[in-house]
Amino acid sequence: MVSRKTGSLIGSSFLLCLALLVSLSLPVRAEEKTIDVVIETELGNIDVRLYPERAPQTVANFLRNMDAGLYNGGQFYRAVRMDNQRPARTTITLIQGGRNLAKKPLTAIPHETTKMTGISHQNGVISMARLAPGTADTEFFICVGDNSALDYGSDRNPDKQGYATFGVVTTGMDVVMQIQSQPTNVPMEDPSSPVKGQIMEHPIRIFAVSRK
Numbered sequence: 001m002v003s004r005k006t007g008s009l010i011g012s013s014f015l016l017c018l019a020l021l022v023s024l025s026l027p028v029r030a031e032e033k034t035i036d037v038v039i040e041t042e043l044g045n046i047d048v049r050l051y052p053e054r055a056p057q058t059v060a061n062f063l064r065n066m067d068a069g070l071y072n073g074g075q076f077y078r079a080v081r082m083d084n085q086r087p088a089r090t091t092i093t094l095i096q097g098g099r100n101l102a103k104k105p106l107t108a109i110p111h112e113t114t115k116m117t118g119i120s121h122q123n124g125v126i127s128m129a130r131l132a133p134g135t136a137d138t139e140f141f142i143c144v145g146d147n148s149a150l151d152y153g154s155d156r157n158p159d160k161q162g163y164a165t166f167g168v169v170t171t172g173m174d175v176v177m178q179i180q181s182q183p184t185n186v187p188m189e190d191p192s193s194p195v196k197g198q199i200m201e202h203p204i205r206i207f208a209v210s211r212k
Contacts, residue, residue: 046172055166124169
């Protein structure tokens with residue numbers, strides 16, 4: 001019988017190999033405009049393709065933040081895995097990060113649902129973090145595996161509005177998974193916090209985000 005630790009390592013290795021072999025992208029419609037950007041981190045680069053025709057407000061907001069330099073010096077600080085979330089909740093697996101906290105965020109944007117964009121939270125998809133709908137500003141996350149529980153209509157959140165997807169990783173999922181594997185379990189002031197056990201002991205720096 002394989003131990004839990006060994007099984008976890010085997011599973012992680014399989015997913016890493018899959019991420020390295022598969023080039024991710026969404027089906028591009030005829031003459032559809034896309035924008036390629038690169039997220040430079042201390043563990044390597046993550047190339048992302050944005051879809052401004054499907055998620056115009058969300059893409060414009062991300063580019064606005066990027067052009068303002070808000071992500072330069074930011075960090076990925078949250079890693080959600082199978083081993084650090086409450087089993088009673090619908091499972092999600094992702095990494096989350098955002099702006100340099102020394103820089104003031106810009107105005108929050110209206111919420112564009114996955115029903116509007118047609119982009120589901122699948123492996124490599126990038127999406128905006130939020131509290132209530134319409135509060136997203138700079139925080140974003142990248143999915144590892146199927147996270148359709150974050151789509152419009154899901155009851156994971158009481159409002160059932162899901163999160164705003166706007167692009168997909170084309171190369172660099174190996175970097176995403178290295179970030180996701182970082183040690184977590186930073187103590188929380190609120191023991192009931194939904195992110196308890198998911199905050200990295202050593203957040204991964206974002207050097208810059210720029211157009212390719």
